[in-house]
Amino acid sequence: MSDEKAKAAEVLARQKALEEAKRKQDEINKRKAEVRKRLEEQSQKKAKKGFMTPERKKKLRLLLRKKAAEELKKEQERKAAERRKIIDQRCGQPKNLDGANEDKLREICKAYHERLFLCESQKWDLEYEVRRRDYEINELNIQVNDLRGKFIKPTLKKVSKYENKFAKLQKKAAEFNFRNQLKTVKKKEFELEDDKEKNTEMRAQPFPPKTDEGEEGAHPAEGEATAEEA
Structure with a gap:
């Protein structure tokens, strides 16, 4: 009997421990849910208000x-x-010209001339160096693009198609107006009366008659032919 009581007490103790652990776990989950809910509400308020x-x-x-x-x-x-x-x-700094004589002014002008010559020579050297480096940079870019297998599309100038069409239409309109302004000329208006008579005679006689000169010129030709045959 004592063993059974001990086992029953042990089972009850285990059940109580499980119930206590379950209750604690439920409380923890409940607290977590409350904290999560409170954080969500705060985040929603911040989102609505905005920073x-x-x-x-x-x-x-x-x-x-x-x-x-x-x-x-x-x-x-x-x-x-x-x-x-x-x-x-x-x-350089500006020179003081107060009380300067002619020799001093010449020296100052000479110094300025030498300085100007030096500046111009340096300017030319710098411009040449800039052009040379630009050329080298361009060549290196071309080599890099060739190695990569890429082709740089050149920048094209934008040309309006409508301007070309408008120019062609203006040209055609000018030609059309020029042709319309030309006057038609009738050839009959400039013909003379003698020319008209000659034209009518030529039309009436399609084959002109033989003249005396033609007949006289024919006999010597026949004589020459007979002489050649002899």
Whole structure:
């Protein structure tokens, strides 16, 4: 009997432990569901409200424009200072001409002439170097494209088809107007009366009569023929 009671107590204890574990698991799942639901509600509220409101967008846009304007101004100042520095290096500082005599002025002019000649020679050298490098870059690009098997389509100039058609139509219209303006000339208006009479006589006599000169000219021909036969 004692063994049966012990087994029954052990079974009850196990059932209680299982029920307790199940209850705890249910509570944990319930808490997780509540937390998940609360997070979803918060995310939905944030999505509805939105972080970037129109006012914030406007302020951000103004700040970006202000920053871009400042950067652009600094870049322009830097380029101007660099340009001025290069000009001073190449051209030098202006000379003081107050109280200068003729010899000093000649020396200054000579120095300026030498400086100008040097600047022009350097300019020509730089332009030649730029053209040479552009040519080399173009050749390298062509070689790279040949290796890749790609063909660069050249940039074509856009030509309007309607302009060509309009020009052809204008040309045809001009030719048509020129032909219509020409007057038809009747040949009979410029014929003389004597020509008309001659034409009528020629039409009446299709074969003209033999003249005396023709007959006289025929006898010597026959005589010559007889002489040749003899």
